[in-house]
Amino acid sequence: MATAPCTAFRGVVEGNGERVGGRLLLERVSFLTGLCQDLTRQLVASRWDEGSLEVLAAGVDGQGESLPSKGWMALRRLGWAQAVVPAAGVYVSDRVRRAAEEYAARMLRLAVHRRTLVAAILATWPADARRRTEAEWTALRAALPTGASNAEIRNRTRQVSACLREYGRLPVGLCELEDPPEAAGLVLLAAMDRQQVTLERVDGVTARLRVKLPLCAVPVSARDWAWHVIDIRLPGTVAADAVLHTPTLRPTRGGRIAVDLPHSHPAPTTTASGHRVAIGFDWGVNTLLTGTVGRLTGHGPDRRVVTDGRPLVFDATAVSGKLHRLRAHREHLAAKRDHCQQLADGLGAPHRTWAELLDKATVLEVEHQRVCARIRHLNQALVWSAARWAVDQATALGARVIYLEDLATLEARGRRRGNARLSGQVRGALAAAIRHLATKAGIAMVTVPARGTSARCPACLHPLGHHPAPDRLAERGWTWAHCTRCGLSMNRDHAAARRIVARGLLAQADTVTERATGTRTIRTTVEGTVRPVRRNKKTTRSLRRARQASTAPARPHGPKTTPGKGHPTAGRPLGPHRRRHTPPRAGQHAATSAAAVKASRRLPDVRTVPATTPTGVVQRPAGHDIQTPAHPGPVSGHGVPTPAHPETPPAGRRRLSRGTCRRRTHAAERTGFHHLHATEVHTLTPRFGPHVGDRRPRRARKA
Numbered sequence: 001m002a003t004a005p006c007t008a009f010r011g012v013v014e015g016n017g018e019r020v021g022g023r024l025l026l027e028r029v030s031f032l033t034g035l036c037q038d039l040t041r042q043l044v045a046s047r048w049d050e051g052s053l054e055v056l057a058a059g060v061d062g063q064g065e066s067l068p069s070k071g072w073m074a075l076r077r078l079g080w081a082q083a084v085v086p087a088a089g090v091y092v093s094d095r096v097r098r099a100a101e102e103y104a105a106r107m108l109r110l111a112v113h114r115r116t117l118v119a120a121i122l123a124t125w126p127a128d129a130r131r132r133t134e135a136e137w138t139a140l141r142a143a144l145p146t147g148a149s150n151a152e153i154r155n156r157t158r159q160v161s162a163c164l165r166e167y168g169r170l171p172v173g174l175c176e177l178e179d180p181p182e183a184a185g186l187v188l189l190a191a192m193d194r195q196q197v198t199l200e201r202v203d204g205v206t207a208r209l210r211v212k213l214p215l216c217a218v219p220v221s222a223r224d225w226a227w228h229v230i231d232i233r234l235p236g237t238v239a240a241d242a243v244l245h246t247p248t249l250r251p252t253r254g255g256r257i258a259v260d261l262p263h264s265h266p267a268p269t270t271t272a273s274g275h276r277v278a279i280g281f282d283w284g285v286n287t288l289l290t291g292t293v294g295r296l297t298g299h300g301p302d303r304r305v306v307t308d309g310r311p312l313v314f315d316a317t318a319v320s321g322k323l324h325r326l327r328a329h330r331e332h333l334a335a336k337r338d339h340c341q342q343l344a345d346g347l348g349a350p351h352r353t354w355a356e357l358l359d360k361a362t363v364l365e366v367e368h369q370r371v372c373a374r375i376r377h378l379n380q381a382l383v384w385s386a387a388r389w390a391v392d393q394a395t396a397l398g399a400r401v402i403y404l405e406d407l408a409t410l411e412a413r414g415r416r417r418g419n420a421r422l423s424g425q426v427r428g429a430l431a432a433a434i435r436h437l438a439t440k441a442g443i444a445m446v447t448v449p450a451r452g453t454s455a456r457c458p459a460c461l462h463p464l465g466h467h468p469a470p471d472r473l474a475e476r477g478w479t480w481a482h483c484t485r486c487g488l489s490m491n492r493d494h495a496a497a498r499r500i501v502a503r504g505l506l507a508q509a510d511t512v513t514e515r516a517t518g519t520r521t522i523r524t525t526v527e528g529t530v531r532p533v534r535r536n537k538k539t540t541r542s543l544r545r546a547r548q549a550s551t552a553p554a555r556p557h558g559p560k561t562t563p564g565k566g567h568p569t570a571g572r573p574l575g576p577h578r579r580r581h582t583p584p585r586a587g588q589h590a591a592t593s594a595a596a597v598k599a600s601r602r603l604p605d606v607r608t609v610p611a612t613t614p615t616g617v618v619q620r621p622a623g624h625d626i627q628t629p630a631h632p633g634p635v636s637g638h639g640v641p642t643p644a645h646p647e648t649p650p651a652g653r654r655r656l657s658r659g660t661c662r663r664r665t666h667a668a669e670r671t672g673f674h675h676l677h678a679t680e681v682h683t684l685t686p687r688f689g690p691h692v693g694d695r696r697p698r699r700a701r702k703a
Helices: 023-048 050-058 071-078 094-123 133-145 150-167 317-347 354-396 419-425 427-440 492-506 538-550 590-596 660-671
Strands: 001-008 012-013 199-203 206-214 225-233 246-250 257-264 276-283 285-295 302-307 312-315 401-405 442-447 466-468 480-482 489-491 512-513 520-522 530-532
Touching: 001 225, 001 480, 001 530, 012 419, 012 660, 023 206, 023 225, 023 246, 023 257, 023 354, 050 071, 050 094, 050 317, 071 094, 094 133, 094 150, 225 317, 276 492, 302 492, 312 354, 317 354, 354 401, 354 427, 401 427, 427 442, 442 492, 492 530
Parallel strands: 276 401, 302 530, 401 442, 442 520
Antiparallel strands: 001 257, 012 225, 199 206, 206 225, 246 257, 276 285, 285 302, 285 312, 466 480, 480 489, 512 520
16 A cells, blocks of 8 residues: 555536636635635544543444444544534535544544553653653553554653643643644545545546535535546556555645545565565664675574675765755754744834844745755655665565664664764654565565664674774774674674674564554564675686686687787877876976866865965965856866866866766666665676575676
């Protein structure tokens, strides 16, 4: 099951054939959204109390029967929907009320989950909320619902602590902690029937949506509603045999009609155990994912995990740095906006600078929203790029399971500078994306305990020492791992990835599948060593040469029949970029020789000598001017000769070298980003282990 983001651009009124443009269609969809939003807001506010949430959590009605799974039917069974009616003089059909009631039921059911968490925390409130004892943790775990994460416990504990500091007492429940949630502007068309909406697939790339929309903001009768036919362009992620489901309409702030189109596709079944080849990925700060492939060999007590030793790295350092700078800019804008708003509130309306401060706050708010959207879109692109890369690696290497660290056991602690980036990672969304893409490919995704994966050696299970670099083993650091017992020395994340794949393969019999979500996890920690089994290059090279010598045709005896060359090969003229620098001849000035050499096209980052202005004034050394557009080619006065060619290069000439363009193109094709470094996907052929029947992987033979 997946949701494809689509856009509705225009439509046609079915009755008279009137063409409805994008602006008018957005207005009519906004009319429908406003009607549903008002009904949902009234219904949620009327039932925002502990008693109503308790009734909804029980899951039975007044007669003792179970409530239906559909939200609008459950609210009508309880008799809550009849208390909310549209405004006087507004005509709204029963199908539109269903959509509003379904949205309200979903919001109340989410509040029931939060209420259960808050009730468990209040019932086991510790003496010190910042540090619970072992007995307090045991009591809290027993009272919490199944699947509650440490992040949820921490957030709700902070929420209760803030209320305790402000009012001097513990709250009664969730409804005292929070106000009724605000309903978003959307229409759940899935709660309607064919009398309000229909959906059919026209061809492989087009779907046709028929929906009845209001013609004005306050419809007074059924004649103010009309059928609209909207053709939706399907993205490439929707397969030709996918089953389309009724979408959700959302008017966005940018003036776009977003159509969230759910679609289902039959996926191959995956097993929780019985795997022999797997991939384990470790979460990192600079490198988002670091993985390795492992194979389970032997049976019973003789089982062991072997690996080929090749690290699989998805390095998103450049993108992570960009996100970090955007977050800092967002916080700076929010601080300036709040400061201007506080100044305006303190001055009051009669003051002459009151309106000016409000205008500044409005401009800062718009810029803040723009930066937030930029961060959100960049995170989403990074998530799906990394997930696609991870699943492609598993498919190429023949692995039927992917092991990841359990995010419930990972938290940013301490006051290190890297905690800001660690907390801002998109790990939760990335884990969900990997699970979705792996399910489509028939690959299982299982989480394993994360505690201690970087603390011990994967080869001998001895405690590891962490250092800044392999040549600085006397210093304490983070990046490099070194074992004093067996001498293992490798990247910290790579060593942790070996431990993760070993934990998954050795404890796969203890995999637990949650019924509600279908996620699989391993809570039992089984330790085991991982051994690299790649043959050395010397033996492989000698065997390859011996095989080539044995298979090569025999050389005929006697003199050569092909006459040799009677003259040496003439040297080809070198191009401008291959011309070598020759020392000046006797009597030739050095400047004349330097002018004959093609100048570098690279602008210096920092001036090494004082720059001279056209008026002859010498300026201090500084970086190049970033305000004035730079001319193509080098700049005179920086120790670089002025080029002889014109300033504007020819149209057919490229600035970047062919190798640079090729590298950037390959990087963009693999990851979607130009500044990402990811291990290329290589297919695991039968010549390259580990494979069935051979415990020792071999290197791929050259063609």
